[in-house]
Amino acid sequence: MSYFCAMTTKEKIIESAKLLFMKHGFEGVRMQMVADEAGVNKGLLHYYYKTKAAIFKEVFNRVSSGLFANLEKIFSDNILTIDQKISMATDAYFNIISQNRYVPVFIISEMNRQPKILKELGFDEKVRSIIQLAGKSFSMDKSPDLALHFFLTLISLSAFPFMVTPLLNEVTGDNKKTEHLIMERKEIVKKTLKNMLT
Amino acid sequence: MSYFCAMTTKEKIIESAKLLFMKHGFEGVRMQMVADEAGVNKGLLHYYYKTKAAIFKEVFNRVSSGLFANLEKIFSDNILTIDQKISMATDAYFNIISQNRYVPVFIISEMNRQPKILKELGFDEKVRSIIQLAGKSFSMDKSPDLALHFFLTLISLSAFPFMVTPLLNEVTGDNKKTEHLIMERKEIVKKTLKNMLT
DNA sequence: GTCTATACGGCGATAGAC
DNA sequence: GTCTATCGCCGTATAGAC
Numbered sequence: 486m487s488y489f490c491a492m493t494t495k496e497k498i499i500e501s502a503k504l505l506f507m508k509h510g511f512e513g514v515r516m517q518m519v520a521d522e523a524g525v526n527k528g529l530l531h532y533y534y535k536t537k538a539a540i541f542k543e544v545f546n547r548v549s550s551g552l553f554a555n556l557e558k559i560f561s562d563n564i565l566t567i568d569q570k571i572s573m574a575t576d577a578y579f580n581i582i583s584q585n586r587y588v589p590v591f592i593i594s595e596m597n598r599q600p601k602i603l604k605e606l607g608f609d610e611k612v613r614s615i616i617q618l619a620g621k622s623f624s625m626d627k628s629p630d631l632a633l634h635f636f637l638t639l640i641s642l643s644a645f646p647f648m649v650t651p652l653l654n655e656v657t658g659d660n661k662k663t664e665h666l667i668m669e670r671k672e673i674v675k676k677t678l679k680n681m682l683t
Numbered sequence: 684m685s686y687f688c689a690m691t692t693k694e695k696i697i698e699s700a701k702l703l704f705m706k707h708g709f710e711g712v713r714m715q716m717v718a719d720e721a722g723v724n725k726g727l728l729h730y731y732y733k734t735k736a737a738i739f740k741e742v743f744n745r746v747s748s749g750l751f752a753n754l755e756k757i758f759s760d761n762i763l764t765i766d767q768k769i770s771m772a773t774d775a776y777f778n779i780i781s782q783n784r785y786v787p788v789f790i791i792s793e794m795n796r797q798p799k800i801l802k803e804l805g806f807d808e809k810v811r812s813i814i815q816l817a818g819k820s821f822s823m824d825k826s827p828d829l830a831l832h833f834f835l836t837l838i839s840l841s842a843f844p845f846m847v848t849p850l851l852n853e854v855t856g857d858n859k860k861t862e863h864l865i866m867e868r869k870e871i872v873k874k875t876l877k878n879m880l881t
Numbered sequence: 882g883t884c885t886a887t888a889c890g891g892c893g894a895t896a897g898a899c
Numbered sequence: 900g901t902c903t904a905t906c907g908c909c910g911t912a913t914a915g916a917c
Contacts, residue, residue, distance in 0.1 A: 512710035594792045600849040609853035641843035651798040655807035
């Protein structure tokens, strides 16, 4: 609790909730856990946010907003070659997820448990626009499905190893080995994506 | 409730629990929901299973056991060519998941929320053995990591589209279109896997 | 803004009648 | 085997003192 000393109380609450919701999901988190993690009283949570669901929405919004920020920049560039863009996009996405490996499981679990949240927070729009951007960037305008397939392959291959990390740890029997394996995969992703566009 | 008329009560309970746990996760399911779905009284659940956790373990075991059954047969075959095996394995895995698209989200969510369950139910052993089998089948014995990467690519690319179906539905705006997209992906998976082994 | 106390319903689990 | 009734706890949310 309270690695969050320099923040405002509201910020401490959200950051604590973020940590907990990502690990345990909406249903797995108790308001008491959030209060303890933030180092404040349980009643105080309701002063800043009316309900548990309100805290959750703010968290989901923050997490999903940060997901594609770097990709947008790369896909908007006009100078880089296709190979460079693929390499940078893969690195960028791996980096984002490395910083918190629970992000993909969190987003995917919750979009399946409460699908309404996608439109409610405009996540579908974010994804549609990043795919369109990728389409332009790689001159795939003719077949719009190709852009979606490309994006889907990038996300699938990059996110999945992080999502099954607990399983990989058991299978390899060594967390260091797992980490090494995941980093090896980066190159496989790049190679696959390049193959896809030729 | 009770699409499960010809079953024993115990079977009705497990099948109802399976449906609900897969959709909502362990924390998202109430014993009352299981009872209603099975068409029995809430108290009766505890006659057949001591606790909610006991029901859950039985469900997780059943779901995870059925996951790789078909793959084992294919990887054990001695006559098929590599290309045939890849094609059949991909089809088989897609088929399994098509029958219940919540399976991958369920397995992955729960392995992250309660990692102990992997060893407890021997899921890690199952995965280790299927990877070894794939290694032999594709003569990847020299570099054992290659078998793991191959398996990971198969699973990632196949399962992911089903896991993000709610998002695809919003992005395409048309559930039929999503279904079509997912079936298109089967061919991409096969092509990617073949590229990987050459 | 922050805390204490409490309302009020829902939860998993058990006891016991049939 | 199945149901009813109920226990004891824990959940979110609110009211009100400081």
